[in-house]
Amino acid sequence: xxxxxxxxxxxxxxxxxxxxxxxxxxxxxxxxxxxxxxxxxxxxxxxxxxxxxxxxxxxxxxxxxxxxxxxxxxxxxxxxxxxxxxxxxxxxxxxxxxxxxxxxxxxxxxxxxxxxxxxxxxxxxxxxxxxxxxxxxxxxxxxxxxxxxxxxxxxxxxxxxxxxxxxxxxxxxxxxxxxxxxxxxxxxxxxxxxxxxxxxxxxxxxxxxxxxxxxxxxxxxxxxxxxxxxxxxxxxxxxxxxxxxxxxxxxxxxxxxxxxxxxxxxxxxxxxxxxxxxxxxxxxxxxxxxxxxxxxxxxxxxxxxxxxxxxxxxxxxxxxxxxxxxxxxxxxxxxxxxxxxxxxxxxxxxxxxxxxxxxxxxxxxxxxxxxxxxxxxxxxxxxxxxxxxxxxxxxxxxxxxxxxxxxxxxxxxxxxxxxxxxxxxxxxx
Amino acid sequence: xxxxxxxxxxxxxxxxxxxxxxxxxxxxxxxxxxxxxxxxxxxxxxxxxxxxxxxxxxxxxxxxxxxxxxxxxxxxxxxxxxxxxxxxxxxxxxxxxxxxxxxxxxxxxxxxxxxxxxxxxxxxxxxxx
Numbered sequence: 001x002x003x004x005x006x007x008x009x010x011x012x013x014x015x016x017x018x019x020x021x022x023x024x025x026x027x028x029x030x031x032x033x034x035x036x037x038x039x040x041x042x043x044x045x046x047x048x049x050x051x052x053x054x055x056x057x058x059x060x061x062x063x064x065x066x067x068x069x070x071x072x073x074x075x076x077x078x079x080x081x082x083x084x085x086x087x088x089x090x091x092x093x094x095x096x097x098x099x100x101x102x103x104x105x106x107x108x109x110x111x112x113x114x115x116x117x118x119x120x121x122x123x124x125x126x127x128x129x130x131x132x133x134x135x136x137x138x139x140x141x142x143x144x145x146x147x148x149x150x151x152x153x154x155x156x157x158x159x160x161x162x163x164x165x166x167x168x169x170x171x172x173x174x175x176x177x178x179x180x181x182x183x184x185x186x187x188x189x190x191x192x193x194x195x196x197x198x199x200x201x202x203x204x205x206x207x208x209x210x211x212x213x214x215x216x217x218x219x220x221x222x223x224x225x226x227x228x229x230x231x232x233x234x235x236x237x238x239x240x241x242x243x244x245x246x247x248x249x250x251x252x253x254x255x256x257x258x259x260x261x262x263x264x265x266x267x268x269x270x271x272x273x274x275x276x277x278x279x280x281x282x283x284x285x286x287x288x289x290x291x292x293x294x295x296x297x298x299x300x301x302x303x304x305x306x307x308x309x310x311x312x313x314x315x316x317x318x319x320x321x322x323x324x325x326x327x328x329x330x331x332x333x334x335x336x337x338x339x340x341x342x343x344x345x346x347x348x349x350x351x352x353x354x355x356x357x358x359x360x361x362x363x364x365x366x367x368x369x370x371x372x373x374x375x376x377x378x379x380x381x382x383x384x385x386x387x388x389x390x391x392x393x394x395x396x397x398x399x400x401x402x403x404x405x406x407x408x409x410x411x412x413x414x415x416x417x418x419x420x421x422x423x424x425x426x427x428x429x
Numbered sequence: 430x431x432x433x434x435x436x437x438x439x440x441x442x443x444x445x446x447x448x449x450x451x452x453x454x455x456x457x458x459x460x461x462x463x464x465x466x467x468x469x470x471x472x473x474x475x476x477x478x479x480x481x482x483x484x485x486x487x488x489x490x491x492x493x494x495x496x497x498x499x500x501x502x503x504x505x506x507x508x509x510x511x512x513x514x515x516x517x518x519x520x521x522x523x524x525x526x527x528x529x530x531x532x533x534x535x536x537x538x539x540x541x542x543x544x545x546x547x548x549x550x551x552x553x554x555x556x557x558x
Contacts, residue, residue: 010443039444047558058556116523152438183435183528184504185497200433200502201529252437256527260520287438307523323523344548345449345509348517348525349485352509356552366447369509371556372548 007401008037009087009384012286012394013153025405027385034154040382046365046409047379066378067415070337071422073359073375077335079311080105083112083324086291087340087364089389089401092412093290093297096339097308099420101301102427106309106333108324109294110341115284116319117255119295119305121264128271130247130281131395132159137166138279141243143179145267146203146253147285150187153394156285161247162191168244177239181206182253196236202226204259206233207266213237214273241277248282255284286394288341290383293392328354338362339412344369363415380412387411430471432463432503434481434514434530442506449509449544458508459488459541461534462495467503473536480537483514483530488547489539503534509547 006018019031020041027041050066051058061069074080082100085093086109093109100107111119135142142161149156157163157178165172180192181203189195198206202225209225212218214237221230240246248271254263267282274280286292295305302308304317307324320326324343327333328351335358344352345368356373363378364370371377381387386407392398445454461479473479477492481503488510498504505511507527514530545555 035440036443040447043447045448051556051558053554056554058554058558112523113525113527120522148437151440152443154440184499184502189497200435253528256436256524258526258529260522260524319523320519320521323519325517325519325525326523329517342449344551344553345512345544346507347512348515349513349551350517352512352548352551352553356548366449367556367558368447368449369544369548372545372553373551374553377556 003404006404007384007391007399008033008040009289009382009401010036010040011153011289012292013156013159014289014391014393014399015155015159016399020404022405025407027404036154041385047367047377050376050378052376053374063378063410066376067418068422069376070361070378071419071426073335073361074103074105074337074419075423075426079333080335080337081324081327081333082107082337082339083343084110084339084341085294086110086288087383088412089290089383089387089391090293090297091389092339092416093294094301095413095416095420097298097301099416099423100308101310102420102423102429104311104313106307106311106322106327107298108307108322109291109298110288111291111295111306112323113325113346114252114287114291115255116306116323117261118264118284120261120319121268125265125268128268128275128281129283129395131397132393134281135247136160136164138168138245139247140169140175141177141179141239141246143181143240143246143248144188145181145248145250146257147249147251148182148186148188149285152251152287153285157191179236179239194236194239196228196232199227201258203254203257203263204266207263207270209233210237211266211270211273214241214270214277240274240280243278243280246274246278246280248280249285250282251285283395290391292394292396293390293398296392325351334358336360338364338370338374339416340364342368342370344373363412365409378415379409380415381407381409383412389413430467430534432501432532432534434483434511434532435502435504436507436511436527437504439506442508455541455543458506459490459510460493460505461490462493462498462504464498464500464502465494467500468492468494471534471536478537478539478541479534480539481514481532481534483516483532485514485516488513489537489541491541503532509544513547
């Protein structure tokens with residue numbers, strides 16, 4: 001069976017033009033997808049059934065027993081942490097936030113180790129962003145800063161920027177200028193019109209220098225700023241000022257490097273300066289599929305986009321204190337529910353060690369690094385393959401995903417709904 | 430020798446991310462990309478095993494030459510090998526310093542651990558499946 005207009009379940013681009021062939025409850029071919037999409041859609045190595053760790057070995061358990069034990073673990077905990085959420089759909093995320101409120105737990109999503117610092121900056125100075133459609137149709141200057149889209153978002157350049165012809169940009173490859181600013185050469189920098197090599201940790205200084213030039217204070221700029229020559233800084237500033245419509249996309253090269261949220265604030269303020277000359281926008285390259293959706297869903301319900309602590313009976317938010325890495329490194333939580341992510345692989349080692357010390361339940365389709373740290377794992381359907389639901393693209397556009405076939409695994413929503421019901425019943429609320 | 434460890438996405442890491450216990454994922458996640466002159470200084474070749482140490486611990490990886498890096502900087506894709514070395518301090522931001530871990534690197538003949546072995550070192554129990 002051929003299915004058209006399929007939404008990719010991997011990165012924040014949510015490409016919605018894939019064509020897949022499905023046979024016997026498996027995707028057998030993918031058209032239009034990048035390597036990441038093909039691997040994700042055609043994978044066939046799911047965990048077969050729930051597993052439980054018992055005295056140093058693993059045993060199969062039923063879904064019902066696993067759901068009951070998860071509810072008991074969460075009810076027994078004084079300081080549970082509910083982490084992950086970016087690989088699942090908004091409906092399941094919503095149940096997660098209500099579960100956290102019921103338990104008085106901390107709930108956090110993967111933006112905590114991704115674009116959390118971008119959110120902090122946006123909360124300080126706002127977000128002059130736009131949809132990817134605006135970029136595709138209007139932008140004649142594109143800046144990728146601390147981002148490597150060819151590896152991380154492989155179709156970003158072909159669908160929206162470098163190679164994407166638009167309504168006002170008829171021959172994109174010739175008419176658009178692409179600037180890549182990074183601490184290392186990448187596949188993406190190789191296709192740029194201008195590559196700006198910044199010394200590691202020097203992004204804040206380079207952003208400040210560009211702001212000064214755009215502001216008319218170029219005489220303050222020394223011969224070199226964090227490895228970038230004065231001539232190149234002026235050239236880049238000129239390209240940006242002379243754009244009809246410019247778009248900055250930034251990645252974890254800014255959010256994880258020294259300066260973190262202050263780098264992003266500076267980048268947003270550079271965008272503001274550029275808007276005195278022309279139209280410029282700035283947007284984060286959201287990585288983990290529906291991570292933008294997790295920020296949206298958390299915010300609708302609690303008022304905060306991540307790191308939400310319900311221990312006081314009301315929503316409390318203080319990144320640096322209520323963020324997962326901080327809670328785990330302090331050894332503070334006494335149980336953890338991991339949904340649709342892999343902190344065992346993507347958090348520092350000290351955090352993984354704490355996950356191994358406490359009861360950790362993972363709801364995830366695959367065996368990953370966190371599996372080895374967990375007490376219990378419940379396999380579920382993959383949203384966009386055998387589960388349906390809503391996800392948000394990196395520019396904030398919600399897109400409905402469909403099931404490609406009727407599988408045998410329950411969805412995140414079904415499992416979380418049952419856990420929520422049992423916790424609610426036990427709480428008598 | 431002392432280096433600054435940078436981490437990030439690679440297309441191979443992303444491709445195998447749902448198969449973290451596979452040899453192909455290990456090959457990518459345990460690859461340490463570095464400047465060729467630095468490799469000469471360490472007297473290692475492509476495919477040599479190296480012990481990478483930070484203030485958090487040590488892990489064995491495989492050295493690979495890279496053209497895009499300057500001397501003194503090394504790159505490992507995000508994953509459990511790099512994160513074995515990353516300090517969990519977030520300086521009040523929630524975000525560890527994933528891009529700037531100071532490490533030392535020395536040649537070794539020790540084997541590269543599997544993801545399962547790394548998680549067992551963290552206190553976990555390996556799952557075969």
